[in-house]
Amino acid sequence: MEQPDRARGARALRDLTVLLTRVSPRAGLSRTAAGTLGRLAAQGPTRITDLAVQESASQPAMTGLVKRLEAAGHVVREADPDDGRATRIALTPSGRQALDERRAAVDAALRDLIDRLSPDHQSSLLAAVPAIEELVQITEDHAHA
Amino acid sequence: MEQPDRARGARALRDLTVLLTRVSPRAGLSRTAAGTLGRLAAQGPTRITDLAVQESASQPAMTGLVKRLEAAGHVVREADPDDGRATRIALTPSGRQALDERRAAVDAALRDLIDRLSPDHQSSLLAAVPAIEELVQITEDHAHA
DNA sequence: GCCATTTGCATAACGTTGTGATATATCTGG
DNA sequence: CCAGATATATCACAACGTTATGCAAATGGC
Numbered sequence: 001m002e003q004p005d006r007a008r009g010a011r012a013l014r015d016l017t018v019l020l021t022r023v024s025p026r027a028g029l030s031r032t033a034a035g036t037l038g039r040l041a042a043q044g045p046t047r048i049t050d051l052a053v054q055e056s057a058s059q060p061a062m063t064g065l066v067k068r069l070e071a072a073g074h075v076v077r078e079a080d081p082d083d084g085r086a087t088r089i090a091l092t093p094s095g096r097q098a099l100d101e102r103r104a105a106v107d108a109a110l111r112d113l114i115d116r117l118s119p120d121h122q123s124s125l126l127a128a129v130p131a132i133e134e135l136v137q138i139t140e141d142h143a144h145a
Numbered sequence: 146m147e148q149p150d151r152a153r154g155a156r157a158l159r160d161l162t163v164l165l166t167r168v169s170p171r172a173g174l175s176r177t178a179a180g181t182l183g184r185l186a187a188q189g190p191t192r193i194t195d196l197a198v199q200e201s202a203s204q205p206a207m208t209g210l211v212k213r214l215e216a217a218g219h220v221v222r223e224a225d226p227d228d229g230r231a232t233r234i235a236l237t238p239s240g241r242q243a244l245d246e247r248r249a250a251v252d253a254a255l256r257d258l259i260d261r262l263s264p265d266h267q268s269s270l271l272a273a274v275p276a277i278e279e280l281v282q283i284t285e286d287h288a289h290a
Numbered sequence: 291g292c293c294a295t296t297t298g299c300a301t302a303a304c305g306t307t308g309t310g311a312t313a314t315a316t317c318t319g320g
Numbered sequence: 321c322c323a324g325a326t327a328t329a330t331c332a333c334a335a336c337g338t339t340a341t342g343c344a345a346a347t348g349g350c
Contacts, residue, residue, distance in 0.1 A: 005271050010255040012277040014248065017169055018180060019284050020162040022201060030307070035163060049327060056167060061308055063329060068306080085316045085327040103159065110155040116283050121276035126150050128273035131266035132157040138261050139164050175336075194298060206337055208300060213335075230298045230345045 023109050027102040032057060032065060037074060037091060037099040045078060045088040074098055168254050172247040177202060177210055182219060182236060182244040190223060190233035219243055 021031075029037065035055050040046060046054075052062035066089055069075045074095030080086035091099075114122060174182065180200050185191060191199075197207035211234055214220045219240030225231035236244075259267060 005274075006256055006259055007252070009259055009271050009274050010252040012274045012281070013165060013255045013259075014169070014251050015281045016161075016277050017165040017251075018176070019281055020158065021166060021176065023284060024159075024162055031163070031166065032307075047327075048329095057307095058309060059328070060310080060330080064307070067329095080327095083317070083327075085314095087328070106159050106162075107152070107155040110158045111151055113280060113283070114151055114154055114158075117276060117279055121273075121279050124273045125276040125280075126154050128266075128269045128276075129150075129154050129157045131262055131270040131273075132161050134262055134266050135258060135270075136157070136160045136164055138258070139168060177336080192298075202336095203338065204299070205301080205339085209336070212300095225298095228298080228346070232299075 020110075023113060025102075025105045025109055027098075027105040029098060029102050032061075033069060033074075034099065034102050036062075036065060036069070037095050040075065040089060040091040041096060041099055045090040047080065047086045047088055049086075051089065069095065072098075165255075168258060170247075170250045170254055172243075172250040174243060174247050177206075178214060178219075179244065179247050181207075181210060181214070182240050185220065185234060185236040186241060186244055190235040192225065192231050192233055194231075196234065214240065217243075 032055055036051055039051060039054055048062050048066060049059055051057075051066070052059045055062065057065070066075060066077070069089075070077065072094075074092060075089050076092055077087045078090055080088050114125065117125065177200055181196055184196060184199055193207050193211060194204055196202075196211075197204045200207065202210070211220060211222070214234075215222065217239075219237060220234050221237055222232045223235055225233050259270065262270065
């Protein structure tokens with residue numbers, strides 16, 4: 001009797017995907033922009049190609065995104081001391097602030113959502129948080145390349 | 146001691162949003178396209194304005210999307226017998242198939258993900274499914290307008 | 291029954307984000 | 321030092337979104 005549960009779980013997660021993307025405020029940053037700023041915050045200056053791979057985007061897409069983020073003052077380019085071809089992209093205080101604001105806005109929206117659940121469902125959702133964190137961990141590793 | 150849990154839950158859901166959108170295969174349909182086809186499958190022929198409201202899109206965006214879906218053979222337009230201005234958009238067998246394939250692909254990816262969780266986390270995630278379903282319900286109602 | 295308003299959709303002009311193909315500069319190994 | 325490989329930029333294009341606007345059909349007051 002496990003298979004039907006897994007199927008139901010997959011369907012619930014599928015619906016949840018739509019829900020979360022709809023509920024999350026953009027707060028001035030596209031999904032890819034927010035993801036990229038998050039990377040930079042977590043791992044420091046990074047080359048464009050690496051960012052593209054990590055965000056599952058093409059290199060031209062990342063070049064364009066970086067150009068826009070640079071125009072917005074959220075990142076700066078710095079020459080890679082070891083490689084004349086490469087550019088390292090670094091977060092600026094403005095970028096850090098934009099990231100923080102976006103995260104705060106999304107978190108607030110999600111907390112509102114959680115608050116509207118019945119108490120039982122609230123606790124079962126919170127009980128699943130470690131599982132969600134493991135999911136995040138699993139896919140993080142998977143995207144390590 | 147509830148607030149920290151809620152904050153952690155919100156953060157987990159925020160990370161989950163990124164994860165789910167990254168893991169879900171597009172399978173040839175954009176998010177809005179899949180959502181629209183899903184509506185049509187669930188509720189039958191629908192006018193463009195209603196679709197736009199339900200998918201939280203502008204009317205011109207929906208007009209453009211319908212045009213592309215029509216070109217792909219996934220929907221057809223039929224005149225509204227009661228209103229000469231309106232067009233009713235209906236799903237075709239091809240659209241139904243595209244929707245089914247997309248759902249199957251996403252579900253398979255999500256099941257794979259769930260399978261890679263440790264058993265304890267699997268069961269806590271499955272235990273949270275009713276909560277997720279309530280979340281979906283809540284936001285569905287919210288978008289009823 | 292007629293005209294003003296509202297409604298449903300299409301279109302135009304535009305910005306962002308994505309793609310693949312290709313150019314250019316730099317590095318690296320023989 | 322030269323032949324590839326690699327890092328980035330650029331180009332042409334498409335999908336998808338926005339606001340503003342136009343037009344035809346419906347509607348309601350008179």
